[in-house]
Amino acid sequence: MYVAVKGGETAIANSLDLVADKRRGSRDLAELTLEQIDQQLGLAVDRVMTEGSCYDRALAALAIKQARGDLVEAIFLLRAYRTTLPRFGDTQPLDTTQMVAERRISSTFKDVPGGQVLGPTYDYTHRLLDFSLAAAGERPEAPTAPVDAGQALPRVGDILEREGMLEPPPAQDGDASQDITRTPLVLPADRPVRLQNLARGDEGFLLALGYSTQRGYGNNHPFVGEIRYGQVPVAFAPEELGFEIEIAEIDVTECDMVNQFAGAHNIPPQFTRGYGLAFGHAERKAMAMALVDRALRAGELSENATSPAQDEEFVLSHSDSVEASGFVQHLKLPHYVDFQSELVVVRTLRAEVEERNRQTVLDQAAE
Amino acid sequence: MPDGAYNYAYLDEQTKRMIRRAILKAVAVPGYQVPFGGREMPLPYGWGTGGIQVTAAIIGQDDTLKVIDQGADDTTNAVSIRRFFARVADVATTTRTEEATVIQTRHRVPETPLKDGQILVFQVPIPEPLRMLEPRETETRTLHALTEYGVMQVSLYESIARHGRIAKTYNYPVLVNGRYMMSPSPIPKFDNPKLDNNPALQLYGAGREKRIYAVPPYTSVKSLDFEDHPFEIETWTECCALCDSKESFLDEMIVDDAGKRMFVCSDTDYCQERQQQHRPEKT
Amino acid sequence: MSDTPLLSVRALTKRFGGRVACHDVSFDLWPGEVLGIVGESGSGKTTLLNCLAGRLEPDAGSVSYETASMGTVDVHRLSEARRRLLARTEWGFVNQDARDGLRMGVSAGANIGERLMAIGARHYGEIRGSASEWLGRVEIDLDRLDDRPTTFSGGMRQRLQIARNLVSNPRLVFMDEPTGGLDVSVQARILDLLRGLVDRFHLSAVLVTHDLGVARLLTHRLMVMQGGAVIEQGLTDQVLDDPQHAYTQMLVASILPV
Numbered sequence: 001m002y003v004a005v006k007g008g009e010t011a012i013a014n015s016l017d018l019v020a021d022k023r024r025g026s027r028d029l030a031e032l033t034l035e036q037i038d039q040q041l042g043l044a045v046d047r048v049m050t051e052g053s054c055y056d057r058a059l060a061a062l063a064i065k066q067a068r069g070d071l072v073e074a075i076f077l078l079r080a081y082r083t084t085l086p087r088f089g090d091t092q093p094l095d096t097t098q099m100v101a102e103r104r105i106s107s108t109f110k111d112v113p114g115g116q117v118l119g120p121t122y123d124y125t126h127r128l129l130d131f132s133l134a135a136a137g138e139r140p141e142a143p144t145a146p147v148d149a150g151q152a153l154p155r156v157g158d159i160l161e162r163e164g165m166l167e168p169p170p171a172q173d174g175d176a177s178q179d180i181t182r183t184p185l186v187l188p189a190d191r192p193v194r195l196q197n198l199a200r201g202d203e204g205f206l207l208a209l210g211y212s213t214q215r216g217y218g219n220n221h222p223f224v225g226e227i228r229y230g231q232v233p234v235a236f237a238p239e240e241l242g243f244e245i246e247i248a249e250i251d252v253t254e255c256d257m258v259n260q261f262a263g264a265h266n267i268p269p270q271f272t273r274g275y276g277l278a279f280g281h282a283e284r285k286a287m288a289m290a291l292v293d294r295a296l297r298a299g300e301l302s303e304n305a306t307s308p309a310q311d312e313e314f315v316l317s318h319s320d321s322v323e324a325s326g327f328v329q330h331l332k333l334p335h336y337v338d339f340q341s342e343l344v345v346v347r348t349l350r351a352e353v354e355e356r357n358r359q360t361v362l363d364q365a366a367e
Numbered sequence: 368m369p370d371g372a373y374n375y376a377y378l379d380e381q382t383k384r385m386i387r388r389a390i391l392k393a394v395a396v397p398g399y400q401v402p403f404g405g406r407e408m409p410l411p412y413g414w415g416t417g418g419i420q421v422t423a424a425i426i427g428q429d430d431t432l433k434v435i436d437q438g439a440d441d442t443t444n445a446v447s448i449r450r451f452f453a454r455v456a457d458v459a460t461t462t463r464t465e466e467a468t469v470i471q472t473r474h475r476v477p478e479t480p481l482k483d484g485q486i487l488v489f490q491v492p493i494p495e496p497l498r499m500l501e502p503r504e505t506e507t508r509t510l511h512a513l514t515e516y517g518v519m520q521v522s523l524y525e526s527i528a529r530h531g532r533i534a535k536t537y538n539y540p541v542l543v544n545g546r547y548m549m550s551p552s553p554i555p556k557f558d559n560p561k562l563d564n565n566p567a568l569q570l571y572g573a574g575r576e577k578r579i580y581a582v583p584p585y586t587s588v589k590s591l592d593f594e595d596h597p598f599e600i601e602t603w604t605e606c607c608a609l610c611d612s613k614e615s616f617l618d619e620m621i622v623d624d625a626g627k628r629m630f631v632c633s634d635t636d637y638c639q640e641r642q643q644q645h646r647p648e649k650t
Numbered sequence: 651m652s653d654t655p656l657l658s659v660r661a662l663t664k665r666f667g668g669r670v671a672c673h674d675v676s677f678d679l680w681p682g683e684v685l686g687i688v689g690e691s692g693s694g695k696t697t698l699l700n701c702l703a704g705r706l707e708p709d710a711g712s713v714s715y716e717t718a719s720m721g722t723v724d725v726h727r728l729s730e731a732r733r734r735l736l737a738r739t740e741w742g743f744v745n746q747d748a749r750d751g752l753r754m755g756v757s758a759g760a761n762i763g764e765r766l767m768a769i770g771a772r773h774y775g776e777i778r779g780s781a782s783e784w785l786g787r788v789e790i791d792l793d794r795l796d797d798r799p800t801t802f803s804g805g806m807r808q809r810l811q812i813a814r815n816l817v818s819n820p821r822l823v824f825m826d827e828p829t830g831g832l833d834v835s836v837q838a839r840i841l842d843l844l845r846g847l848v849d850r851f852h853l854s855a856v857l858v859t860h861d862l863g864v865a866r867l868l869t870h871r872l873m874v875m876q877g878g879a880v881i882e883q884g885l886t887d888q889v890l891d892d893p894q895h896a897y898t899q900m901l902v903a904s905i906l907p908v
Binding site: 008009011012076079080082083084086181182183184185186187188313317322323325326327328329330333334335336337338340341342343344345348349352 | 373374377378379402403404405406407408409411412413414416436437438441442443444446447450473474475492503504505530531532534536537538553554555556557575577578601603616617618619633
């Protein structure tokens with residue numbers, strides 16, 4: 001008797017074994033350690049922490065290892081872990097003027113207070129494969145100048161703002177502490193919700209949208225007011241203590257985009273802002289985020305919102321890689337019941353068309 | 368998953384309470400989509416995270432859980448979800464519709480009639496029935512608030528104008544309790560009549576879209592149609608090759624390279640029950 | 651004529667930021683009357699029309715409408731539900747660009763039938779019957795009933811939009827440059843058609859146009875707007891043949907004789 005082929009318990013168990021085996025690869029090679037991933041694939045760790053919304057290098061490294069380097073999968077793993085963690089409260093807002101910057105550049109001024117610090121960047125590397133990396137051998141450590149940690153680093157934006165050239169930071173029209181991983185997205189959204197959504201958003205998606213604004217789909221004439229990357233302290237004020245204590249130092253990349261703005265009926269011509277922030281060193285992400293943030297302010301600034309990047313509902317509903325990846329890949333699940341229904345109706349329709357055609361031929365023959 | 372590392376049924380109790388509140392609201396306003404703070408689950412979006420969260424919020428140790436996908440208990444995703452709950456909720460599982468207190472389903476309603484006290488949990492990919500006609504959430508919300516459902520009727524009109532019949536076959540829109548238009552999830556329209564006035568509680572969970580909605584027991588669920596083109600379900604000329612059923616939804620299977628086909632029940636439990644009951648008498 | 655105006659507008663003002671788009675406009679529209687609003691682009695006529703039709707919220711003033719069944723209502727104090735119901739039953743709105751007023755992705759029949767379905771029609775054959783009837787009234791071949799408006803010419807689209815609006819027997823139709831952007835010969839046909847339909851169904855209408863020729867042909871009464879204010883109003887022939895205000899004189903002088 002025929003028995004329908006269906007995946008069962010055994011198939012799943014075997015599949016899990018296979019994927020674990022694939023992950024390990026050849027047993028002749030040493031297994032990657034989490035420390036190696038953290039240290040040598042640090043930018044991957046940064047991305048997983050950013051889009052996973054969880055600052056923990058070891059967990060992110062573990063997720064990358066478990067996902068065999070598939071970062072979207074790693075982000076998913078980290079998110080699924082994060083969601084079960086209890087919440088103690090909200091930290092104080094980060095004060096990035098207190099950053100110990102390893103890198104800090106502005107493209108709007110030749111020099112800025114605090115100085116331009118090139119720091120580690122791929123920007124000026126020649127993209128030639130470095131075959132020396134394929135061989136063993138140590139590199140000497142790079143010499144670094146002592147960093148002046150005690151000095152506050154003013155933001156370029158603040159300087160422009162004092163002059164009235166740059167708008168003040170957009171009014172907080174929402175609750176900055178509303179957590180989008182705890183409350184559903186309700187549209188239209190306010191800016192804190194938008195920024196959270198973009199911070200967790202897929203880098204590739206934001207990059208493409210940011211790029212589209214530069215190519216005329218919602219151009220907002222951006223300049224990099226400033227990009228800075230370095231360590232900032234995180235402060236938390238436990239209710240029972242009543243004062244704040246520093247609980248950590250984290251690496252972040254911040255981008256202040258400065259955008260030309262012709263003014264509207266009640267706003268004089270001035271520069272406006274787009275903002276991006278990411279964990280670790282992630283300039284591409286922070287810049288793309290800042291471009292899209294600015295594009296999404298079109299309505300608020302009475303600009304004509306005609307392009308995808310300016311469409312809040314479109315951007316916020318499709319930015320999340322975990323949602324997108326899950327839903328695209330769910331097409332792999334069986335759909336044969338729905339397909340069966342479609343087969344039935346398409347067959348009926350085809351039969352009707354054939355019958356009509358036959359009838360037409362008969363009618364013509366009869367004439 | 369290390370035991371003890373996670374709360375009973377995976378979600379923490381606060382989250383469960385939040386989901387239960389959403390469910391209560393959904394039951395109070397049949398067919399209305401209640402936004403809820405959907406969590407990230409350890410299964411991918413689109414693979415039943417909404418249904419899993421609903422099940423996790425309502426399940427207890429006394430429950431007996433059945434999970435089906437395409438009507439079958441042994442499809443991979445059904446197995447995976449059943450294993451998940453067996454592991455994190457230590458719950459008894461069954462494949463028998465009659466024995467289950469909670470049935471989580473994707474794409475089907477069991478053929479065996481449900482009873483008072485049973486709960487049917489649907490996995491919903493796109494909760495908004497108007498989404499493919501109007502992509503904007505802000506606009507569809509207004510349409511629901513104002514009961515402006517003409518656009519759906521337009522799409523059915525268009526289907527008849529083009530095909531001579533309403534060619535929509537699954538995820539066929541319904542009106543619940545005479546008020547809210549609802550997506551029954553992508554079940555075949557064959558199953559739509561089972562939703563109407565059903566003794567069981569129907570809960571619908573959409574994880575990615577973060578919406579929960581419900582049809583309370585014995586509530587009217589009407590499939591949209593026209594007076595002169597009434598709603599109809601699929602029919603087959605064949606009957607099930609295994610249990611001879613003429614009443615159930617049949618899957619079509621290609622059994623050889625020449626394209627020979629056979630038809631069997633999509634509901635595996637129903638089919639097996641019938642085989643056990645009827646086969647010995649035949650011969 | 652009845653002794654209650656269909657539409658009664660008092661001291662209507664609408665600002666956009668610092669700019670006044672429409673200032674202190676008052677008038678009555680009587681049943682069966684077609685009122686034209688003329689002026690250059692930017693004079694505030696489309697803003698006024700949108701305020702009348704409840705699509706824009708005025709900053710001051712009121713718009714009262716005499717409904718068929720609910721007595722007199724203040725359009726801007728109605729709940730959105732009521733206002734949208736009015737808009738799809740007792741009112742029509744003809745956009746300049748037919749694409750804004752049509753569903754381009756569904757057939758002509760579905761476009762005409764939508765209002766009927768929105769107010770509860772559920773008999774496919776009857777809906778189709780009404781759609782056919784209206785297709786005929788706007789002089790579109792019946793064999794185009796199942797075609798999408800994407801395959802229609804500009805003039806046909808505009809006629810389809812008119813049919814889609816009139817199928818629910820509205821009492822009041824708002825029209826925003828209904829013949830703008832169409833060829834002269836196509837315009838003439840639509841104007842002819844509109845005039846016939848207005849007479850036949852005793853429609854009241856508010857028509858916005860920059861074209862005095864159109865105004866002369868279709869309207870009974872005329873309001874001339876400049877810079878957001880009504881500077882002259884009266885019977886159409888009177889205003890056009892004997893303009894009092896310098897601006898109206900200039901407008902009249904600058905058009906070719908019709």
